Amino acid sequence: MRLHLDAPNLGWKESRALKACIDSGYVSTAGPFVPQFEKEFAGYIGTFRAVSTQSGTAAIHLVLHEMGIGEGDEVIVPVTTFIASVNPVIYLKATPVFVDIDPYSWCADLDQIRNAITRRTRAILPVHLYGNPCHMDELMRISREYGIPVVEDATESLGATFDGRHTGSFGSFGCFSFNGNKVITTGGGGMIVTDNHDAANHMKFLANQARVESKGYFHSEIGFNYRMTNLEAALGIAQMSRLSEFLAKKRLFRSIYEDVFKRSSKIELQQSHELASSSWWLTAIAVQEDNIDIDTLKKHLSSMGVPTRRLFCPIVDMPPYRSFSQHDYPVARDMYSRCLCLPSSTVNDPTEVRAAAQVLLEIIES
Secondary structure, eight states: OOOSSSSOOOOOOHHHHHHHHHHHHOOOSSSHOOOHHHHHHHHHHHSSSEEEOOOOOHHHHHHHHTTTTTTTTTEEEEESGGGGTTHHHHHTTTEEEOOOOOOTTTTTHHHHHHHEEEEHHHEEOBBBBGGGGOOHHHHHHHHHTTOOOOOOOOOTOOTTTTEEETTTTSSEEEEOBBBBBBSSBBBBBBBEEOOOOOHHHHHHHHBBBOOGGGGGGSSSSSSOOOOOOOHHHHHHHHTTHHHHHHHHHHHHHHHHHHHHHOOOSSSEEOOOOTTTOOOOOEEEEEOOTTOOHHHHHHHHHTTTTOOEOOOOOOGSSSGGGGGGGOSSHHEEEEEEEHEEOOOOTSOOOOOOOOOHHHHHHHHHHH
């Protein structure tokens, strides 16, 4: 088997788009490809505006900065996520308040979110983990009840929906990533989506070093170098044209894993809420077997040509964030000890995905 965990899927459409961009001469931040990508992306998500950035991290940082979040403010985040969800909070000298995840969706526990709200809470930052949507109806009820805005970390969930609406379109802002391993890629890059025109215009301005272009190199605020290039945007446009293909394949892989693992009571898959349709960026499992060490299992699978990845380590168990731990986070720590992400790249062949699932099943059941 020659399987890939999360490798990008690139072909002739991407080559043609990059050549067109190079031939145009607009390879940097000025040119037609960036605005086209932003327009197409906003149209897909269903928001009025999209603002491109250099990364998903930059998108989150720019949004929180735009909201005026700073020292003394609190932002509620799940303890199980990629570190980039949390670092921007620290960049702004605000305080991350961590909540545990639920054992069903592996997204933030909504009861804990409600209990974590204080007079200093300025934002709730849910993460649609591995493309699996949070329960956005209930989360938005909490947002309205307490008057606290939601910033969606949708970096892993392009194409996922909740009750028919795309992730990223529920909160005041949604943030996406186009890293090489995401559902679509621009090599790097990110995107902010919002219905707030004024905020979109200001973030676009800030991402360009807050340069007042009519005055040459005059800068009226402290900005950021967070612009996306036209080369990246051209690649993104080509990838967007294949998004339905990618989503169909990821969902096919998920169904294959479900079909194979239904024979075992020792393997549980991450689950979606009833109204949710996950993109299944990565299909992930929890092993229900006390005699299996997850690192040993990971190495065994690797030796057989099946690449896997562990669940994100709880943020508070890493050195920079240990002082922010307020609870035991039993679900996050338990899941970290038992969970693996499985080969989910769209370059994989379905027959090999099924073979990999069978290998894993045989190891678990032996």
